[in-house]
Amino acid sequence: MAIDKLEVLERYFGYKSFRRGQEKIIDEILRGRDVLAIMPTGGGKSLCYQIPALILDGITIVVSPLISLMKDQVDTLNSMGINSAFLNSSLSTYEFNEVINGIINKKYKIIYVAPERLLSNEFITVITQVKIAQIAIDEAHCVSQWGHDFRVSYKGISTFIDKLIERPLITAFTATASEEVRNDIVNLLKLRDPKIFVTGFDRENLRINIVKGIDKKKFLVNYVKNNTKDSGIIYAATRRDVESIYDLLKKNNINVGRYHAGLSNDERIKCQEEFINDETSVIVATNAFGMGIDKPNIRYVLHYNMPKNIEGYYQEIGRAGRDGEASECIMLFSPADVITQKYLIEVSTEDPIRKNNQYKKLQQMTGLVYINNCYRKYILEYFGDSYEGECGNCSNCLNKGEVKDKTIDAQKVISCIYKMKRNFGIGMIVDVLRASKNKKLLSLEFDELSTYGIMKEYSSNGLKEFINILIAHGYLDVNEEYGTVALNNISFKVIKDEVKVLLKEVNIESNRTEINDLFDKLRLLRQEIAQSEKKAPYMIFGDGTLREMSIKYPTSKLEILEVSGVGEVKYDRYGERFIEVIKDYIIENNIKKEIVVDKEEAEEIEDDYFEVNSNKELLEKLIKVREGFARKLNLPASMVLSKNTLKEISGRYPNNLDKLKDIGGIGPKKIESYGKSIIEEVDKYIIENGLDPTWKEKKRKKLIIDGETRGTSEIVLDRLNMGEDIEDISEDMEISISTILGYFTDYIKSTGDYSININIDKYYDKEHEELILEAINKNGIDKIQVIKKSLPDYIKYEAIRAVILKSVIWSKERS
Incomplete structure (x- = not known):
């Protein structure tokens, strides 16, 4: 029986329709054609090879340089019932052999492999024994030396493919690739007549905000404190900056982690896992962190320093809002950032061609900072995407300041550069325009130019910024490596009054989405389930799914399956628990829930049971x-x-x-x-x-x-009321004692009725009661997973639930 791609999408991943570009890519793969897909970070690249992997006959090998991503992806796939595994350096010999045996026994549909493993004789011997349907290459830009993240190991991929007895489909995916990088990917991976997709680089849910001329540390602390409930990444250019920011946030009692190459591997893994599991709300890191972090609910990415190129910047901000929810991307810029990045370029490579290319990219990045028009338009046009008008979702577009005619000031700058005869850096131009007395200026007799001192009203930094803005808008050119400024054709048109210089002044505003209490309750339940199953919370449900639940109040299987991100598999595993929380919230808040069904739909679901x-x-x-x-x-x-x-x-x-x-x-x-x-x-x-x-x-x-229409909690409470033992109910209904105690607690809180007599003292030791009560008083009675985390591991959930229940009964008796 043919497997339908939409059926696979909904059953396993819980989505009712594909995102932009996904379906066309999947269709080409299913037709047997090689594919190169350039899709924005968070655009759903992985689904484009995972869905064909489940439909095609044979296994899919996913080549990825990202150890953390492999584990996340494999954990997520296995939790959906899709047999998957990974092979990389993090595995012990025993674990490696287990995966190899699984491959031989045809256990897996998808295998993630580090590129270094592809050419090992052991892997080639085993993999040639099974049918390979597809080789998907993630982060495909790494194969090109012109890519921003070139990896030598990627050069071995085509050699591995050549060694296979039968060539499978080859699919390649990346988020950022210029025209020359795309050509490299096709040629170096030996793609055969590939269908190339560029689905667009725009991430409409990301607000782009570039802030200049502020106290960075003060801004940073205030921003993080105002967003304590949100997950965020703070990127810094150097390890030293990471440590400094980390210490600053710790001093301000912010739950923060850090990540850079100077830490031990164990420290980095621990920090990363705490962040993924929502145990740490914010992480400070160099650009060593983030590739492959498949955490969908990152609400902000804040760059403490300007990155060295637009590809890296766009990939890093792309880690925000992967669930499609509104998220903020902030860059705190100071001119010193340019100096730092130039130093990092100098020490990173001796190859003059690569170095010159990096300087060119740095100047394009600087151009973004100083552009006075829409930031999104600048970025998308950099990647070859056309963008009409303004996005209305970046700090330049949101700036309410009026557009001012700066043509005369621009003419003064251009005239000065022309009269200086040779190309100089911005510093010297500023010194001439502001009438500096520095020795080099005087020795060159620039104090005799007619433009000497004609822009004294500007501060030194203000004038530097103005010249950088002119460069960003193309009114002036710059030599990327040496930083010298030169005139171009547009410069002369400005001088002749053929082109006006119209610029807008900066004034940043911000808005944030309000979240209701139900969202927080659903998030707490998600955290509890995640901890008990030892999974990252987003593997249960994403923030966008919880937010939709908190708006739509689904109280039946039919309704909750209409929520994006809830498929049959996840409903069977978690659906009823989330419905119970929603029902309780509706009752507690006296919410009138109205279900509107049109006539056509009513006929379709008339027989609802x-x-x-x-x-x-x-x-x-x-x-x-x-x-x-x-x-x-x-x-x-x-x-x-x-x-x-x-x-x-x-x-x-x-x-x-x-x-x-x-x-x-x-x-x-x-x-x-x-x-x-x-x-x-x-x-x-x-x-x-x-x-x-x-x-x-x-x-x-x-x-x-068997005619049973009651919910799980109703059945439990009825059986308790009839005098049945908790242990018998737990065994018969196959639910934990902790869950039963939770149902009883919620019932007492909502009704005030505590007449059901059960012995709860047997579920905790008296010596632990004081510890649990202390944690309850500190963290609040409803924050079960926070309480659990603050207590020793040997104290079980059922002990915590029993002490909470006892406290609730005691408070009701007193009142």
Whole structure:
């Protein structure tokens, strides 16, 4: 049966439609054509090779230089039921051999590989034994010496491809590539008649803000303090700056991490993981940090110093707002930044051609800082993208200052340069215009020029900035390496009054999106789940998904599946827990929720429920099958398959793997692992009992098993009210004691009824109670994951929940 790309997109990734450019790229790959795709950071490059990987026959090898990205991507894919692995230097010998054996046994659909590993004899021997459908090269610009991040190891990719018995599809992806870099990628990777896609570099959700002439440290501290709930990256040019900023923020009681090449590998990994897991809100780093950080909820990127080129700058700010939510990109500029970057160029390479190229890129970066028009337009045109009008989302466009005619001042500068006869740097031009008495100026007799002292009203820094603005707008030229200023054709048109110099003065405003309380509650639940599953929070749901939930208030499976980022797989795993929080919030805040459905849609979902009556005899047989797998894998039975999943199977009788896909809670990974045994048991039962079951598709309808329409929390509370033991409920319903205690706590807080009598003292040691109460008083009674983090690891969630419950009952009794 042909697999539909949209079905894959929605089931695994939870999206209802593709982003700009994705579908066309995927279609070309599925047609068997090599592809080069230039897409902006956060534009969804990985989906373009992951979706074909799930559809094509064979495995996909993803070549990436980014160890941290490999782990993130593989963790995310495996959590969706997509078997994946990575091979890089971070693996132990045992782990490496495990992956190699997995490849031989055809366990994986996607394998991430560091380029250095491709040419090892062991890898080539193994990989040639399996069918390779696609080789996807991420960060493909690294193959070109003209790229901003050239990697020698990338030169070996085409050699590896040549060694394969059968050449697979080759796909290449990058966020930033000029025309010469694109040509290098095609030629050096030996792409065959590739379809080249440039989906556009624009990231509309990013506000670009360049701030000049301020106290950087003061601005930085104030900004971070005003955005404490948001994740942010602060980039600095040198390790020394990173350490200085890190110390400054620590002194101001800001939860901050740091990252640079001078730290040990263990320190860098720890810092990176704390940031990814939302344990640290802000990280200060050199440009060594960030490539491959697949954290979607970074709300701001702040450059403490100007970067050395536009490619690096745009890639770094592209780490903000990967979830599509509004995010801010701020650069704090001072002229000293240019000096720092020139020094870094000098010490980075001795190759005169590369050095000259880097100086040229630095001047283009400086041009961005001083441009007086739309920043976005300047950047996009640098990458060859046309952009009409102004973006309305950068500090130049948002500046309310009036446009002023600076033609006369520009003519004074141009006239001075002309009269000086030779090309000099900005400093000397400023000295002449401001009537300096420096010895070199006097020795050259520049004090006798008619332009000497004609711009005394400007400060030295103000005049330097004005000349830089003229350069940025193309009224003057500059020699990138030596920094000398020269006239060009436009300069002479300005002198002749053929071209006007119209500039706008800077006045920066800012606006921030307000987030409601429900968003924070959903984020707390996400954090709790992430910690219990040892995953990064964004792997559960992204900020954009939580924000949509907090606006739409979905309270059923049908509604929550309409939220972007919630697919069947994630609903089966987490959906009901998030719905419970939303329902509680609606009740607590007396929110009138109105569901508007048009007539066409109403007809489509008229039969909104899908009822199943479980077969107890078959259910017992399926439970035994599950127990066999649980013993074999040394896992709790509920982690193999939930009881509700088995009940649904027992009542619907799926007798082939395609039908099994319509069962909740059993994704492709579990079907691959357990599907055959499940089907055999169902088939056997059907034959033995002479059944002829009718199969109906459930699709998105709300499942009701054995007539049970109550939510999980309602069932738990009813059973507690009937005097059942928590342990029995936990075992039967396959939910944790901590969750049950949480349900009871929420019930008491919302109703004030604490008449249900349960023994909670047995869930914590008396000696730990004081520690837990201290953490509760310090962090607040609702911040369960913050409380857990502040306590020793041996104190379990159920102990914390029990002490919280006791506190709630005690406070109700007092009131």
